[in-house]
Amino acid sequence: MWNAGYVSEVDYIYGYFSELAPVRLKFALLSRGIFHDVGDCPNYLELGFGQGVSLNINAATSSGYFFGTDFNPSQSVYASQVARASGKPVRIYDDSFEEFARREDLPQFDVIALHGIWSWVSGEARDAIVEIVRTKLKPGGILYVSYNCKPGWAPIEPLRHLLSLHAEKAATGGLLARVEDSLHFAQRLVDTNTGYFAQYPTIGNMVQGIGKLDRNYVSHEYFNRHWLPESFSEVSARLAEAKMDFAASANLIDNMPGLGVPSHCQELLAGISDPALYETTRDYLVNSQFRRDIYVKGKRQMTVAEIADRLEEYSFLTLADLKELPLSLSTPAGSATLREEIYRPVWKALLEAKGAVISFSALADTVAKNGVTRGQLAEALFVLTGRGDIAPASQSATADQDIAASQALNHELCRRSRYTAGANNLAAPRIGAAVSVTRVQQLVLLALWDGEKEIEATVWGWLSAQGERLVSDGKTLDTAEENINEIGKIRKEVSTRLMPLLQRLGAAPE
Numbered sequence: 269m270w271n272a273g274y275v276s277e278v279d280y281i282y283g284y285f286s287e288l289a290p291v292r293l294k295f296a297l298l299s300r301g302i303f304h305d306v307g308d309c310p311n312y313l314e315l316g317f318g319q320g321v322s323l324n325i326n327a328a329t330s331s332g333y334f335f336g337t338d339f340n341p342s343q344s345v346y347a348s349q350v351a352r353a354s355g356k357p358v359r360i361y362d363d364s365f366e367e368f369a370r371r372e373d374l375p376q377f378d379v380i381a382l383h384g385i386w387s388w389v390s391g392e393a394r395d396a397i398v399e400i401v402r403t404k405l406k407p408g409g410i411l412y413v414s415y416n417c418k419p420g421w422a423p424i425e426p427l428r429h430l431l432s433l434h435a436e437k438a439a440t441g442g443l444l445a446r447v448e449d450s451l452h453f454a455q456r457l458v459d460t461n462t463g464y465f466a467q468y469p470t471i472g473n474m475v476q477g478i479g480k481l482d483r484n485y486v487s488h489e490y491f492n493r494h495w496l497p498e499s500f501s502e503v504s505a506r507l508a509e510a511k512m513d514f515a516a517s518a519n520l521i522d523n524m525p526g527l528g529v530p531s532h533c534q535e536l537l538a539g540i541s542d543p544a545l546y547e548t549t550r551d552y553l554v555n556s557q558f559r560r561d562i563y564v565k566g567k568r569q570m571t572v573a574e575i576a577d578r579l580e581e582y583s584f585l586t587l588a589d590l591k592e593l594p595l596s597l598s599t600p601a602g603s604a605t606l607r608e609e610i611y612r613p614v615w616k617a618l619l620e621a622k623g624a625v626i627s628f629s630a631l632a633d634t635v636a637k638n639g640v641t642r643g644q645l646a647e648a649l650f651v652l653t654g655r656g657d658i659a660p661a662s663q664s665a666t667a668d669q670d671i672a673a674s675q676a677l678n679h680e681l682c683r684r685s686r687y688t689a690g691a692n693n694l695a696a697p698r699i700g701a702a703v704s705v706t707r708v709q710q711l712v713l714l715a716l717w718d719g720e721k722e723i724e725a726t727v728w729g730w731l732s733a734q735g736e737r738l739v740s741d742g743k744t745l746d747t748a749e750e751n752i753n754e755i756g757k758i759r760k761e762v763s764t765r766l767m768p769l770l771q772r773l774g775a776a777p778e
């Protein structure tokens with residue numbers, strides 16, 4: 269069977285992950301001062317792209333040649349159809365990783381990215397991934413890999429084992445019905461408050477938490493034949509076989525000295541020189557469940573002068589609509605307070621750009637008047653990007669083409685949301701990434717772009733044709749009038765806040 273035990277009966281969700289964007293990968297490496305050799309027009313490969321939302325948004329918003337493979341043909345077909353809208357060069361395959369590794373018609377890749385794959389595939393598929401990285405990623409190339417890790421998953425592993433055993437041996441019906449049945453079984457076990465369930469009270473919360481998640485996601489996350497959380501040291505040893513060195517976390521805040529680990533643990537960690545022991549120990553100190561790691565083929569640390577020169581190549585755009593910047597920051601290591609004397613002037617300088625792109629050097633000149641150094645500014649920009657308040661501007665070599673491609677892609681994503689919920693992101697070419705939107709916002713945008721006269725009534729017509737109703741304050745709205753009123757409020761918010769943001773980011777026509 270082509271799916272090799274991987275869930276294929278139920279399609280995967282339409283996720284977008286900004287960590288995979290070329291501009292973000294390079295920025296994350298710079299935050300740790302690690303060199304890469306990826307130019308303006310990279311060959312980019314995504315392994316296991318799911319519905320291909322990240323792949324298509326990356327292709328539309330960045331220069332380069334984009335490739336992807338996912339062995340689920342229904343997902344590949346969706347991704348290919350959406351790709352045609354942008355007109356960008358995207359080559360989509362429905363090969364398994366094993367088949368893809370054997371291909372001889374591929375270029376050398378500058379970037380290989382895989383999100384939500386490593387822990388959920390067979391040992392043979394992992395071997396094929398390592399082989400693809402070994403043979404098809406060029407020296408100086410970047411690898412992004414995310415996975416479930418230890419020790420965060422350690423207490424949950426027995427729960428997941430029992431859930432999938434129950435689904436296989438006792439539950440009946442299609443996969444979604446079996447998932448439901450097995451979650452119900454788990455809840456009855458939690459209610460006994462005995463043995464494992466009494467020893468680990470968090471398991472009850474976990475079962476409840478899973479019960480609230482999208483069932484397509486739950487099927488893929490917990491009911492696959494393969495599910496293997498591993499330690500950083502185990503994954504990095506496997507990737508070393510492909511000559512890969514760990515370089516940085518794609519979570520920028522983790523890369524900041526002082527923010528990635530609780531303060532009372534810093535001295536202990538500072539005494540560890542082996543990188544695998546360091547990262548693995550850090551995972552224990554913050555009880556990591558999931559890692560988003562960036563590796564490079566041939567690691568080279570930049571000098572301070574090189575880092576300073578690279579920073580000068582960056583510009584930024586604000587995303588958050590805040591006069592006052594919140595100074596509290598939640599991190600995997602707990603919560604932290606940002607230094608007011610640095611962050612207030614940095615935020616003020618960013619706001620002075622009035623939503624336009626502002627360069628690192630212009631920001632540095634402004635904040636120097638408040639005694640903020642270039643190093644402190646850089647750290648603040650990494651943190652604010654990590655929190656989503658700002659974004660580095662695109663460094664694409666095809667900026668004009670990206671705007672046309674992204675707007676065409678966005679129209680297609682909005683058009684598809686008439687029929688299916690889920691692909692709730694729009695390509696934002698000026699930041700080489702995406703902004704998230706709701707389905708109703710997408711439909712309002714579609715009605716506006718298509719020049720519909722009665723926006724609210726048109727959107728309501730699309731939703732009601734699918735048997736959908738809006739929800740306001742937790743209450744489902746029943747009548748047409750209530751729904752149209754609610755759509756009217758959303759339309760207002762689209763016109764006053766969302767549309768100007770999308771236009772500023774090149775995601776919507778002026």
Ligand SMILES: C[S@@+](CC[C@H](N)C(=O)[O-])C[C@H]1O[C@@H](n2cnc3c(N)ncnc32)[C@H](O)[C@@H]1O
Binds near residue numbers: 284319339
């Ligand atoms: C958990 S999903 C992640 C999808 C996507 N990267 C995301 O995060 O939205 C895993 C994906 O890998 C694909 N996949 C699993 N095993 C594979 C294999 N051996 N070869 C190719 N694709 C595979 C599945 O079809 C599925 O779309």
